[in-house]
Amino acid sequence: MSTVFEKIVNREIPAYIVYEDESVIAFLDISQVTTGHTLVVPITPYKNIYEMPEDLLAHVMKVTQKVSIACKKAFNADGIYVLSNNDEAAGQTVFHFHFHVMPRFINDDVSLKFVNHMNDMTKDEYKKRALMIKEALS
Ligand code: 5GP
Numbered sequence: 001m002s003t004v005f006e007k008i009v010n011r012e013i014p015a016y017i018v019y020e021d022e023s024v025i026a027f028l029d030i031s032q033v034t035t036g037h038t039l040v041v042p043i044t045p046y047k048n049i050y051e052m053p054e055d056l057l058a059h060v061m062k063v064t065q066k067v068s069i070a071c072k073k074a075f076n077a078d079g080i081y082v083l084s085n086n087d088e089a090a091g092q093t094v095f096h097f098h099f100h101v102m103p104r105f106i107n108d109d110v111s112l113k114f115v116n117h118m119n120d121m122t123k124d125e126y127k128k129r130a131l132m133i134k135e136a137l138s
Helices: 004-009 054-075 123-137
Strands: 017-020 024-028 038-042 079-083 099-104
Touching: 004 024, 004 038, 017 054, 024 054, 038 054, 054 079, 054 099
Parallel strands: none
Antiparallel strands: 017 024, 024 038, 038 099, 079 099
8 A cells, every 4th residue: 555655756645845856755744843844755665764775865865955954044943853763663654764854943842852871871781782783783
């Protein structure tokens, strides 16, 4: 079954498209969590970041940069969130890879709370975690 983003790509449902080229499309997120909240989406429906071909991912990232700069300028944003939810546990609801470009404003109502666990950590635990990632990378 096609995702809602494929339907937008195929013009089966409407969207406020702000950018399009041969491999990427960007349109306003219907939820407008903040003013100008935009999604940058590869036209080919890869499910998540793990499946994305490197060259396409690089191009999506370039477009994400352009859209971020444009959103900052257009809405006089104080900052920009760029984020991608991958898998349900990370909050992904549309299983067609995308970046959120979300303009941020001082005192906006966005909450993405990062809890700092630095004080619970030992050097050994940092070392162990870094090693686990390095091993998985090789
Ligand atoms: P995710 O939760 O997968 O990271 O993000 C999916 C996003 O797609 C959500 O922020 C949601 O608001 C947006 N979305 C879902 N359905 C539609 C739609 O029909 N049109 C548009 N423009 N955005 C949608």
